[in-house]
Amino acid sequence: MNYTELPLEFAALEGKVQFVQKINENEYHSSCPQCGVEPHHNESNPSDRFVMWIASNTTGRPFGMCVRHCRYKWSSDKADADWTPEERAIFEQKRKELNEREEARIVDYAQNVIMKQKIYLRYNQELKKSVMGVEYLHERGFNNEWIGHLGLGIMHDYKVKGRNSTYYSPAITMPVIAEGGRIENIKMRVMQPNCKEDRYRSLYATQAQHYHLPNKDLKIGNKVILIEGEIKSDIVAMYAHLPSDLTIIGTQGKGIGQRLLRKLENVELIYLALDPDAFIPDLNGNVTVAQVARKTGIERTRFIPTNGKPDDMIMQGWNMLNAYKTHTMEIFQMTPESAEIVTNARRAEILLLLTQRPRRLDWLMGRYKLSRHSIIRDISILRRGRVIDTVQAGRLTWYELVN
Numbered sequence: 001m002n003y004t005e006l007p008l009e010f011a012a013l014e015g016k017v018q019f020v021q022k023i024n025e026n027e028y029h030s031s032c033p034q035c036g037v038e039p040h041h042n043e044s045n046p047s048d049r050f051v052m053w054i055a056s057n058t059t060g061r062p063f064g065m066c067v068r069h070c071r072y073k074w075s076s077d078k079a080d081a082d083w084t085p086e087e088r089a090i091f092e093q094k095r096k097e098l099n100e101r102e103e104a105r106i107v108d109y110a111q112n113v114i115m116k117q118k119i120y121l122r123y124n125q126e127l128k129k130s131v132m133g134v135e136y137l138h139e140r141g142f143n144n145e146w147i148g149h150l151g152l153g154i155m156h157d158y159k160v161k162g163r164n165s166t167y168y169s170p171a172i173t174m175p176v177i178a179e180g181g182r183i184e185n186i187k188m189r190v191m192q193p194n195c196k197e198d199r200y201r202s203l204y205a206t207q208a209q210h211y212h213l214p215n216k217d218l219k220i221g222n223k224v225i226l227i228e229g230e231i232k233s234d235i236v237a238m239y240a241h242l243p244s245d246l247t248i249i250g251t252q253g254k255g256i257g258q259r260l261l262r263k264l265e266n267v268e269l270i271y272l273a274l275d276p277d278a279f280i281p282d283l284n285g286n287v288t289v290a291q292v293a294r295k296t297g298i299e300r301t302r303f304i305p306t307n308g309k310p311d312d313m314i315m316q317g318w319n320m321l322n323a324y325k326t327h328t329m330e331i332f333q334m335t336p337e338s339a340e341i342v343t344n345a346r347r348a349e350i351l352l353l354l355t356q357r358p359r360r361l362d363w364l365m366g367r368y369k370l371s372r373h374s375i376i377r378d379i380s381i382l383r384r385g386r387v388i389d390t391v392q393a394g395r396l397t398w399y400e401l402v403n
Ligand SMILES: [Zn+2]
Pocket: 032, 033, 034, 035, 036, 049, 066, 069, 070, 071, 072
């Protein structure tokens, strides 16, 4: 079992929890600061009842909870109150150093392992002999020029550790490209997956979050556009003809991890071209675009609503450049063809603004010509998956309603 250090966001719990394990960039498990360890705790089966999220779903801030036992909750707000400015400065400095060390580790691995091994060049050579591989990529919209530019390849006998079984399948190999063309991993697109969950794998276990710059930009510029996944961002780079001062970034799935957020720290404008399902509340009322925009900061975030996945839409003739120019001047723009998405997006924005700044409600009501009742309904659907009784809601302040 690999134990790790407590993430700095949870430094206040130092000495109170044990057996910290990193689950992913955002999630850590440990024993509970209040109720301790499981009765049957041992080295190979450690206590993991306390779950810590560096950015929680609802607030985007650090949050921990004893999910299996006493339900003890911990948030950084509580801890912050006990901190002196000096302690906070030390904390910030330490966090900065740790982040820099982590960044150096990722860059070092990319340069001294992945790029030295050059294994992707061999797969790229293999692809030139593979009719099946080239046809597959042509069908997906990749022309030969871009196949060469991106260094795509094929591995004929990739061992897929699948959800239900382990098996062999051919796989397209796609270098994951960071600033200046640095290759940080190789994404595998399994060509004959046994199930949907097996479609994508990474060749190297880097234990790091990556992002993909299909244009191999030297650095991330002042304006960026975020697209879900490497292939979609490649298609956008190939066909959308977006302005060259806009850095196209493929994210790992929908989420925006801590590493990418750090990379975006000094970016002025962030455009999101997420899949339409990112606008639709899930069963818990969480809306991905709202969660992402909360992390990236709503003031500098813009949305490009679409009726389909951006790569499919582009292949069907959608003019993304036009959408970028006209539909993102303001946060949302109603268009007949995207009315449903914008409705969901509007709800997401309402939630987002209210949870941050309840006083902007009047501004929102005017802007979208909404009644108080419809906003209550939107919020209650988003927050709890059910409609609040308007009489009851009428007695609450907006702040109480959304908190
Ligand atoms: Zn507990």
